[in-house]
Structure formats: structure tokens, C-alpha cells
Amino acid sequence: MTEPLLSIERVSHEFGARRALLPGRRTHLAVDDVSLTIGAGESVALVGESGSGKTTLGRVVAKLITPTAGRVLVDGRDVGALSGRELLAYRRTVQMIFQNTQHAFNPRRRIRDILADPYEIHGLPAPDGRDAALGELLERVGLHASMLDRYPHQFSGGQRQRVGIARALSLGPRLIVADEPVSALDVSVQAQVLNLFARLRRELGLSLLFISHDLRAVYFLCERIAVLYQGRLVEVAPRERLLEHPLHPYSRRLIAAVPGLGERDSAEVSQAEAPGPAPAPGVAAESPAAAAGCHYASRCPLYARLGAPERCRAERPALRPAAGGSAVACHFATEGEEPGANVSSVVSEEVG
């Protein structure tokens, strides 16, 4: 395999780490020893519940925050060491799209000025006049060049997200980090924006790090899915593999939670799969830093079924390769015994 476009190598990020020595300060390990690669033209999803660290990891990749440990490589070069001109070049390579389109733009500036910023900052002359370039950008994302003089509030949520995509595209990036870009939108508008992402990927060969808690959107857009739970990667797998043979108990739980349009009994499956009301994230669960073993054990149905094996409490499971290109961080997950089999049969019926 050729060198990946992006490698995340053992990245951790702890909020409040710098002040941790002061008494009474608490730190929060948002991302905990995560490694992941994205190939050129590949689209990878980060999924997980809120507080799983997916946004933090995305911001690390976009170099909006510097991780407290580990490094990020683009084309084999350590991003952390970049500065000045090289850093600007990196910013042209990797761009970010945000979830909340109301807050992602300065409300007092016209779209023309918002879209011109990247060119100004990078000192790039637009090929045939700036206006032509900006108009073309808007048209590429399905808006009209005549909208350049509007203000952000004059657009609908879906249109504003298109402007966000246009801004990210302006410098010809190779990787886009999209943080929940469609979750604030209506279902039918979501479909339009997802289609736009799919088209841009095909036309421009973009790589994508797509952060979402919506497995349906993720399945449509991304070839590989990485599942985060409280800052740690618990499973990375090709999309079909994850859906049909989820290995980690948490992945199974996530898949079972997807509201179904298939048979009603998917509700029963999720009931069987979920071990009673789960502790709310961050409140009841032990902090990952404190847990030496598997941080999912306290919620894990497999752990309960196996009679609370000592190993889950004592030893942190490493991400290990499994069949079909999957990797899973669980001591006991095997493909053999599979409550997930029910889930996948329901899911495939729905497709048929």
C-alpha cells in the first residue's frame, strides 16, 4: 500500500493538562491513544456518542488544537513541527467544515468577503479575476453566483452549509474534516448535502474525515468507519463489515440504536442488546484515565455474559486486526457467537 495521506499516530489530548499541577484542577482525557490513517481519496467516518472525543480528534487533524501526545502526519511529514509558510501550505491541504452554520460565519460580512478570505490569507491571486473564481465556487456547491452579495442570514441552513463547503474548497484541499455537517439539517436537506459531498469526492478526489453520530449518513459516504468510545477507538472496519459483522459490543449497540425503517422487531433487538438504562456519559461512567482495563466493561453485555472476566478490568484491550479488514479493541469479541447476527438480518431485509 502506498503511503496514506494522513496518519494519526498514538494521539491523545487532555484538556486542562497544562494546569493539572495546580490543586483542585481536573483534567479530561478527550482523546486517548488513537491511531488511524486515511488514504488519498478515501473517506473515513468517526462515529460515537457525544463526549466520545470525535470532535476533538477532528480539531487535532485540522490543527486547530495541538494534541498533548502523539503526532499527525500528512504525506509522511509531522504536522506539529510546521510553522510559517509550511503551516500555511498545510492549511491549504486540510480544511474543516463545521456543524453549526449559524455560528460558522461572521453575520455582518457578505458571502463574497467570506469566500475571499482564504485567498487573502494565503496571498493567492485568483486565476481569472476573483469574482469569477468566487462565482464558480458557489456554483460548484449548487448555489448561484448571484448570491455573492448576500449575508449569511439570507440563506437557509442547507444553503449555509453549502457556503461552508465552498469556503473549505476554495484553496483546493486534499482532505476535508467535516464535523457533523448535516445533523442540524432537515432530513430532505441532509440528503442534498450528502449528495454534494459524494459528488465532490468523485469530481475532485477529495479525502474526507466525516464526523457524525448518524450511521446512515456515514454508511452512504464513507468506506471505512472508526468507532470511538470515551476517547478510545474500539473498532475500525470497512462499512459493510461493520454493519454486518460488528465485533465490539459497543459497535453492536450503536447499530442497534439506529432508528429502523425495517421490521418493527429491530426494537426488540435493541432492547436485548442494551443492558438496561446506560449510565449517562461523563456522569456515571468511570473516567477513562482511572480505568486500567476496558473502559466499556461497566456497560458491556459481553462482559456480563462471560461472568465479569478479570482481564477486562485489569488489561486495556489493544486494537487488534480481525477478519475482513476489521480491527477491534476487545479481549473477547469473536465473530463466532453473534448477537449482532440478528441485527444484520434485520438490516439486510430492510435493504431488499
Next chain:
Amino acid sequence: MTGDQPLLSVRDLAVEFGRGTRVSRPVDGVGFEVGEREIVGIVGESGCGKSLTLLALLGLLPSGGRVVNGSITFGGRDLRGADPSVLRSLRGRQVALIPSDAGAALNPVARVGKQLRLSLRTHHPDLTAQQRRGRALDALRRARLARPEQALAAYPHELSGGMQQRSAIALGLQNEPRLLLADEPTTALDVSIQAEILRLLVQLRDELGTAIVFVTHDISTVREICDRVVVMYAGQVVEQGGVEDVLTSPRHPYTAALLGSIPPLGGVPPEQLETVPGMPPDPAAWPGGCRFQARCRRFTELGEPDECTSTWPGSADGLALGAACHFPLEGVRR
């Protein structure tokens, strides 16, 4: 539904805002019924009038909004013409609202327990402080809060999003209302927590017999919990019926398009998802005929028939089952 009178019956409901030349009618002829113990979903995109319909039922329209037509009957009583004091005595007691953003709906400077007790004191002035505390605790337990005693003493910001939503549900439930109006109760939540809250609503209906009106923009959640579904577009009901019927063989092109825009989970993903081109019409100037016509693929396919632009294909009171369409889809099983 049985032959008995439904718990809630809404007919030909219309809501207007503005005066003079800028009158808009975001809810225009909505009708549906909710039976005892029934869960009815109202689905539609933002701006279709689904939330305003809900607020109109409670007499809680934002300022400037007024019900200009139709009837609202709850438990045999007319709510539209009811005195504000009558509505006040019903709200929270017999009909309760669960808001979409519980974090914003709870009072940030009062402990959860205090907010629960305040509502109890309003509706049950005869209870002692001790009894009120007990009832509040029960309600939190019923909403499946992991540690109800702690939640009682907590301020809303100290709770996670899921726990805030459970507290709001407890607040709605503690007076054991006959009807619960849930306005997008899960949209602010994660998928896994969303699934838990949906399951909780079904459990509560099963245990307490509370009927629920569940408003959402996400048609896939409707399948999880609702018995019947009402699909709204541009202030009107475009299709209603049993959940299985409507979601497995939608008759209205809009319902079909909504379902088609949900990315399929499994198999080889399509190159493009189905979308509805264009934007919904402006409530200040509804077009004549079928309001969906300008975005309807079927209209184009059939060679733009005149009926679609001239006559509204629905029923007068908005109550009819099936699709409000001149040329409904036939037996398309999804």
C-alpha cells in the same frame, strides 16, 4: 381506533400570523385524531407547521399567532373556545408538553426537585411537602433516571443532555396527564440516547396509558414508536394512516420522497440519494391547488395535469385517511 370518541380530535385547524397585507397562515386546515393510549406521529420539515399545531392545541401560540378556524376537542371538551383559565387548569395536569431542548426549557437557576415540586403545588395544592417530594421522586424514577435522589438536588446544567430530557419528561408526567405532546423530544440527543428516550415513551404509554402526540422531522423515528402517522407539508396534512401502511407503501409523492431521502443502511450505497428539488412555498402566499406540485416528480411525469394546479386534493377537515393527492402512488412497497 374504537367506536368511542377519540381523546383528542382536531378538525380543519388554521393558524394565522400578521395583519393586513402580511397575513400568513402557517397551519391551514389540519385535522387528526388521537385515541386513548395511542401514539401518533406528526412528521414534516421545518416550517411545515407541525410545532405550531402542537402549540395551538395548548393555547400557547407565540404572540401574534391566533387560531382562525377549526375545532379542537379534548376529552369531549371544546378547547378552541375555552376560557384561558380552563386551559390553564388543563395544561400540565391533563395535557403536558415535552419540549425539544430540555436544557433550555428547564429553569437554569432552580434545582430539578424544586421545579417538579412547583408544578405539583400548582396542580395539587392539598399535598404536603413530604408527599410532593415523594411524587417528584417517583416521577424521576418512572423517567428512568439512574439516580433520582441526586437529580432532585441537581441544577439542570449538572445533568447530561439525556438526563435533562428525562427530567423534562418527569416534569410532564408527574401529574399523570392523559395526553403528552412531545415536540422533537430526541433531536438534541445522540442516537443511542435517542433510542432510549423513544423506548421510554413507549413504556410510559404501556404503564400509564398516556396517549402521545410525537412531533418530529425524522420519519425513521416514527417507525420505532408510533401507531399512526400524520405527514404535513406547507401547513396541511398530505397523508395520514397507520404507520405500517404509510411507511411501507406511501401514497403521497412527498411521503415517498421523504422516505427516499433517508440513506439506506446496508448493501452498496447508491451514487446519489433521492432529494426533493426546490424549497417549500412561502406561508404568506400559498400557491393554489396542490402545494407540493411545484416540487413533485409525479406531476412532471404525468405531463403536468391541470387538477394539480387548480384543486386542493385533500379533504375539507384534513381528517381523511390516505394521501391528499390527485394521482396517489399505488402499492409501491419500499
